[in-house]
Amino acid sequence: MIKPQTLKGFRDFLPEEARKRSYVIKILSRTFESFGFEPLETPALEYAEVLLGKYGTEGDKLLYRFKDRGDRDIALRYDQTVPLARVVAQYSNHLPTPFKRYQIQPVWRAENTQKGRYREFLQCDADIVGSAHPIADSETIAVAAYALKSLGFSTFQILINNRQHFSYEYIKTDFDIPSDKLPFIIRAVDKLAKVGPEEVKKEITTLEFSLEEAGAILEGIQGIKPCPDLQAVLDLLPKWNLPQEWYRFDPTLARGLDYYTGMIFEAVIPDYTAGSVCGGGRYDNLIGMFTEKSIPAVGFAFGFDRLIDALETLGLFPDYIHSSPSQVLVTVFSEPVLLHSLSLFQKLREHEIVSELYELPSYSLDKQLKYANRKGIPYVAIIGPDEAKNGTVTLKHLPTRTQKTLSIEKIIEELKKQKT
Amino acid sequence: MIKPQTLKGFRDFLPEEARKRSYVIKILSRTFESFGFEPLETPALEYAEVLLGKYGTEGDKLLYRFKDRGDRDIALRYDQTVPLARVVAQYSNHLPTPFKRYQIQPVWRAENTQKGRYREFLQCDADIVGSAHPIADSETIAVAAYALKSLGFSTFQILINNRQHFSYEYIKTDFDIPSDKLPFIIRAVDKLAKVGPEEVKKEITTLEFSLEEAGAILEGIQGIKPCPDLQAVLDLLPKWNLPQEWYRFDPTLARGLDYYTGMIFEAVIPDYTAGSVCGGGRYDNLIGMFTEKSIPAVGFAFGFDRLIDALETLGLFPDYIHSSPSQVLVTVFSEPVLLHSLSLFQKLREHEIVSELYELPSYSLDKQLKYANRKGIPYVAIIGPDEAKNGTVTLKHLPTRTQKTLSIEKIIEELKKQKT
Numbered sequence: 158m159i160k161p162q163t164l165k166g167f168r169d170f171l172p173e174e175a176r177k178r179s180y181v182i183k184i185l186s187r188t189f190e191s192f193g194f195e196p197l198e199t200p201a202l203e204y205a206e207v208l209l210g211k212y213g214t215e216g217d218k219l220l221y222r223f224k225d226r227g228d229r230d231i232a233l234r235y236d237q238t239v240p241l242a243r244v245v246a247q248y249s250n251h252l253p254t255p256f257k258r259y260q261i262q263p264v265w266r267a268e269n270t271q272k273g274r275y276r277e278f279l280q281c282d283a284d285i286v287g288s289a290h291p292i293a294d295s296e297t298i299a300v301a302a303y304a305l306k307s308l309g310f311s312t313f314q315i316l317i318n319n320r321q322h323f324s325y326e327y328i329k330t331d332f333d334i335p336s337d338k339l340p341f342i343i344r345a346v347d348k349l350a351k352v353g354p355e356e357v358k359k360e361i362t363t364l365e366f367s368l369e370e371a372g373a374i375l376e377g378i379q380g381i382k383p384c385p386d387l388q389a390v391l392d393l394l395p396k397w398n399l400p401q402e403w404y405r406f407d408p409t410l411a412r413g414l415d416y417y418t419g420m421i422f423e424a425v426i427p428d429y430t431a432g433s434v435c436g437g438g439r440y441d442n443l444i445g446m447f448t449e450k451s452i453p454a455v456g457f458a459f460g461f462d463r464l465i466d467a468l469e470t471l472g473l474f475p476d477y478i479h480s481s482p483s484q485v486l487v488t489v490f491s492e493p494v495l496l497h498s499l500s501l502f503q504k505l506r507e508h509e510i511v512s513e514l515y516e517l518p519s520y521s522l523d524k525q526l527k528y529a530n531r532k533g534i535p536y537v538a539i540i541g542p543d544e545a546k547n548g549t550v551t552l553k554h555l556p557t558r559t560q561k562t563l564s565i566e567k568i569i570e571e572l573k574k575q576k577t
Numbered sequence: 578m579i580k581p582q583t584l585k586g587f588r589d590f591l592p593e594e595a596r597k598r599s600y601v602i603k604i605l606s607r608t609f610e611s612f613g614f615e616p617l618e619t620p621a622l623e624y625a626e627v628l629l630g631k632y633g634t635e636g637d638k639l640l641y642r643f644k645d646r647g648d649r650d651i652a653l654r655y656d657q658t659v660p661l662a663r664v665v666a667q668y669s670n671h672l673p674t675p676f677k678r679y680q681i682q683p684v685w686r687a688e689n690t691q692k693g694r695y696r697e698f699l700q701c702d703a704d705i706v707g708s709a710h711p712i713a714d715s716e717t718i719a720v721a722a723y724a725l726k727s728l729g730f731s732t733f734q735i736l737i738n739n740r741q742h743f744s745y746e747y748i749k750t751d752f753d754i755p756s757d758k759l760p761f762i763i764r765a766v767d768k769l770a771k772v773g774p775e776e777v778k779k780e781i782t783t784l785e786f787s788l789e790e791a792g793a794i795l796e797g798i799q800g801i802k803p804c805p806d807l808q809a810v811l812d813l814l815p816k817w818n819l820p821q822e823w824y825r826f827d828p829t830l831a832r833g834l835d836y837y838t839g840m841i842f843e844a845v846i847p848d849y850t851a852g853s854v855c856g857g858g859r860y861d862n863l864i865g866m867f868t869e870k871s872i873p874a875v876g877f878a879f880g881f882d883r884l885i886d887a888l889e890t891l892g893l894f895p896d897y898i899h900s901s902p903s904q905v906l907v908t909v910f911s912e913p914v915l916l917h918s919l920s921l922f923q924k925l926r927e928h929e930i931v932s933e934l935y936e937l938p939s940y941s942l943d944k945q946l947k948y949a950n951r952k953g954i955p956y957v958a959i960i961g962p963d964e965a966k967n968g969t970v971t972l973k974h975l976p977t978r979t980q981k982t983l984s985i986e987k988i989i990e991e992l993k994k995q996k997t
Contacts, residue, residue: 159626161666161867164651167622169664171671172615172678179606179616186599191926193903193933195592195952196599200697201621201653201683202587202641206579221622223643226687231584233621244589247581251591253951254944255936258592263621267646277620290937292915396919447581483613495712499816506611513613516675517710524674531673532615 166268166276176478177465178279181308182261185459188304189259189283192296197258199240201265205230211239211443213415219266233265237282237458238416238443245286245454246447255287261461273431273462281464284456286444291386294420294439294455295393301424301435301457302403308464309473310426313434316407317422319387320438323411327384328377330370338364346378347411350425381408390420416440422457429467435459480533485512485552485572488525490541497540501550504565505538510572512538529555536575538568586688586696596898597885598699601728602681605879608724609679609703612716617678619660621685625650631659631863633835639686653685657702657878658836658863665706665874666867675707681881693851693882701884704876706864711806714840714859714875715813721844721855721877722823728884729893730846733854736827737842739807740858743831747804748797750790758784766798767831770845801828810840836860840875849887855879900953905932905972905992908945910961917965921958924985930992932958949975956995958988 163169170178186196205222212219212235221233234240237260245256261281268274283300285293298315305313321327323343328334334342345360354375361371383391383406394404412421421438437457444452468474487502489495498514505512513534515525522539529537539551550568553560563571583589590598606616625642632639632655641653654660657680665676681701688694703720705713718735725733741747743763748754754762765780774795781791803811803826814824832841841858857877864872888894907922909915918934925932933954935945942959949957959971970988973980983991 158869159867161627161663162624163620163667164622164624164645164649165647167620169620169668170616170618171664171668172617175616175618178618190902191931193901193906193952195901196590196595197592198590198595198598200583200587200589201685202584202697204582204584207581221645225584225641229584243581244591247583248589248591253948255938255948257933257936265621277622285936288936288938292909292919292934293936296934296936393919396916396923398923447579449578481613481615482610486613489712496816499712499813503816503818511611513677514712514716516677516705516708516713516716518675518708528673528675532613 164276166270166274168275168277172481173479177468177474178461180474180478181461181464181468182281184307185261185281185304186259188300188307192257192283192300192303194257194259194283194300197241197244197260198262199234199237199244199260201234201263202231203234203240203243205232207243207447208232208235208239211416211446212236213413216415219268221265221267234262235266236264237262237280238284238440238456241282241284241286241456242444242454243447245444245452249448249450255285255293257283257285259283273466275462279461281459281461282456284454286454286456287452288455289441289453291389291393294390295397297437297455297457298390298394298404298422299397299399301422301437301459302397302399304459305424305426305434308468310467310471312428313403313424313426315404315422315424316410316433317387317391317404317420318407318410319384319420320417321384321386321419322378322381322408327381328374329380330373330377332370332373334374342374342378343411346375346409347413349375349409378408387420412436412438416443418442420455426467426471429470431466431470432463433460434463434467482511483513483532483534484510484576485536485538486525486529486532486534487512487514487538488522488540489515489517489520490522490539491520494540494542494545497545498538501538501540501565504569505572508569508573510569510576526553526555536572584696586690586694588695588697592901593899597888597894598881600894600898601881601884601888602701604727605681605701605724606679608727609720612677612703612720612723614677614679614703614720617661617664617680618682619654619657619664619680621654621683622651623654623660623663625652627663627867628652628655628659631836631866632656633833636835639688641685641687654682655686656684657682657700658704658860658876661702661704661706661876662864662874663867665864665872669868669870675705675713677703677705679703693886695882699881701879701881702876704874706874706876707872708875709861709873711809711813714810715817717857717875717877718810718814718824718842719817719819721842721857721879722817722819724879725844725846725854728888730887730891732848733823733844733846735824735842735844736830736853737807737811737824737840738827738830739804739840740837741804741806741839742798742801742828747801748794749800750793750797752790752793754794762794762798763831766795766829767833769795769829798828807840832856832858836863838862842877846887846891849890851886851890852883853880854883854887901933902931903933903952903954904930904996905956905958906945906949906952906954907932907934907958908942908960909935909937909940910942910959911940914960914962914965917960918958921960921970921985924989925958925992928989928993930989930996946973946975956992 358371419439778791839859
């Protein structure tokens with residue numbers, strides 16, 4: 158006997174969860190398409206060299222990487238941005254310029270598992286490849302915002318920054334910050350929203366700064382004014398009809414991935430504190446790793462599990478997600494009247510009343526009612542020997558525990574009324 | 578510079594192909610749901626022992642199998658039936674009985690690549706777990722048939738057989754067939770439709786049968802009458818309103834997978850000769866490999882690539898699949914009038930006219946028209962300095978090379994008319 162189990166960090170999605178996922182995917186795809194983004198799919202497996210060296214040394218370690226039977230060094234997709242860069246280099250003559258694509262596929266990371274962190278998870282990306290203009294940066298932010306709105310979030314905030322700010326030019330302090338210490342400082346300041354200013358300062362002091370200097374550094378970063386590139390992006394946002402309260406400049410936002418070069422952003426939902434639900438930015442050098450041409454790009458990804466969790470936490474999923482779409486379960490009373498039930502099912506189908514026939518592990522009506530309850534099917538139709546003889550159906554409404562026996566035509570009429 | 582390339586047998590799906598895939602997935606999901614099937618998703622990676630020994634020795638060799646960092650022996654999903662069996666054993670108390678589920682995810686097989694055979698491909702499965710009744714067998718056939726009809730195939734045929742027929746009891750010959758030779762004979766006969774009777778007989782003679790005996794064996798198999806179990810399934814099919822010409826009993830159908838125990842079927846499209854587009858059957862012993870309970874099951878999978886290829890070959894994709902859904906490209910004439918274009922885009926969005934703003938790698942109108950052409954966008958809207966001053970838009974219809982300059986309101990009216 159083989160133990161039925163899943164690997165740590167990997168999940169099965171039973172019907173209700175799977176329906177939630179489809180629902181979110183549908184809304185995101187529709188939003189992306191309404192801005193002219195087209196779908197793209199790339200393989201789960203890539204040559205390892207395509208992925209290596211793009212995500213920082215930490216990222217490289219998290220790749221699911223192995224040798225195939227042909228001794229090729231291969232790895233599972235780690236994100237969707239690097240595969241996009243490869244695609245753009247590989248098919249440059251077959252793609253429109255700019256190339257606006259969305260992509261919704263799983264990625265795999267050998268992370269330490271913990272609450273809300275998985276080894277297989279879905280990403281939902283939208284990117285604009287081939288435009289360096291701030292209009293493209295502003296559009297990706299607008300798309301993220303409208304997608305959140307379409308999902309039903311009424312309050313959210315997009316935090317926006319630019320990687321260029323992390324240099325001496327922008328951080329005003331009375332003393333010099335050695336350049337090798339900047340990356341560490343940035344990583345410390347990035348945690349500000351999560352751990353608070355005292356913790357951030359304490360972390361900076363481990364770099365041979367006094368607490369006072371650490372405070373000055375944090376203040377210096379908090380006091381940064383947007384660079385002209387970012388200001389141009391910020392100025393465009395109201396033109397996409399984004400209300401002021403949907404976004405703000407945040408000089409402490411850093412984001413982890415190595416490949417960002419300019420504007421970066423993240424979306425947070427104030428009523429949902431588990432973390433940001435999307436992040437992205439401009440990465441003008443990544444595609445150049447695959448082709449001689451320099452091709453600018455900007456985009457973002459939704460963290461799908463966070464979105465699902467946030468929608469769940471805030472009660473934003475529509476009710477119908479929680480049960481099977483079937484409106485009626487056609488039960489089977491006994492073998493002799495089975496064909497009457499099947500015929501009723503066919504008639505309901507013809508009238509586009511979503512139904513299903515009970516597939517007969519048992520003739521027990523109790524078990525059939527339990528089946529309807531478990532799937533959340535509100536009506537059960539029963540045809541016993543009497544109903545079969547009289548051409549009628551007994552229709553039970555489970556939520557109200559009421560029932561009536563009517564002709565098949567009347568039952569169909571009744572169910573059609575319920576549908577609307 | 579890293580060479581941008583995909584692994585042999587793996588594919589990128591650029592927008593048009595990706596749209597075709599979504600289209601087919603949507604129709605299949607809708608059909609499955611209309612019979613009460615619910616969605617399920619399982620992880621790409623499983624413990625290797627979950628998959629090993631279910632697909633025959635050939636199948637085991639084709640698994641993408643490797644050790645993860647925790648030295649676990651793991652493998653990529655090879656089909657969706659074995660993961661379903663695991664799920665049923667793992668969550669038996671949380672699933673309805675019977676459990677009717679559909680699943681549409683990629684699978685991976687280290688096959689020799691050849692035309693139409695890939696190492697990563699999508700499967701679309703629908704299964705009924707927990708019913709041994711012939712009504713369940715007949716429903717899976719009905720679902721496959723209605724799905725093919727919904728996709729637009731007007732002629733197809735479902736070939737049906739039962740694994741039980743492959744025994745002495747059913748094959749009538751004047752001489753004995755040694756039991757160890759039966760599997761080989763079955764594999765030979767399974768190729769009948771593909772290679773013809775002479776080739777099949779020749780293959781049988783390699784087993785120390787004379788050509789005459791080989792002929793008698795083939796005739797014996799072709800002359801098999803359906804066993805009572807299969808006859809019950811065949812008798813139910815007309816009750817699902819399946820026309821006679823959609824299916825037939827075919828005693829030479831064998832199917833490869835090890836786990837089938839009873840009824841088996843395949844769907845072929847007469848106008849499409851590259852092979853069957855779906856296959857399935859009853860597998861009553863598979864789930865028992867994961868749990869003490871014996872749980873019967875029946876189901877099938879569509880070969881997604883075959884479906885796509887058949888739809889393409891027969892010209893059954895709707896026209897809109899071939900181009901971007903955008904109806905209008907809002908061009909950008911120059912930096913000073915950029916905001917006029919953005920404002921027009923916002924207005925079109927408000928009126929639900931699917932549009933996109935050109936994201937400005939260039940102000941060249943030629944390049945912008947080329948972009949619209951490449952994406953199949955029929956209209957381009959132009960706002961130059963004159964239009965900006967007068968509050969008008971020049972709307973160009975690319976297929977007819979006509980254009981008019983109108984107020985924004987009139988343009989919206991015009992486009993709304995085109996939409997219907």
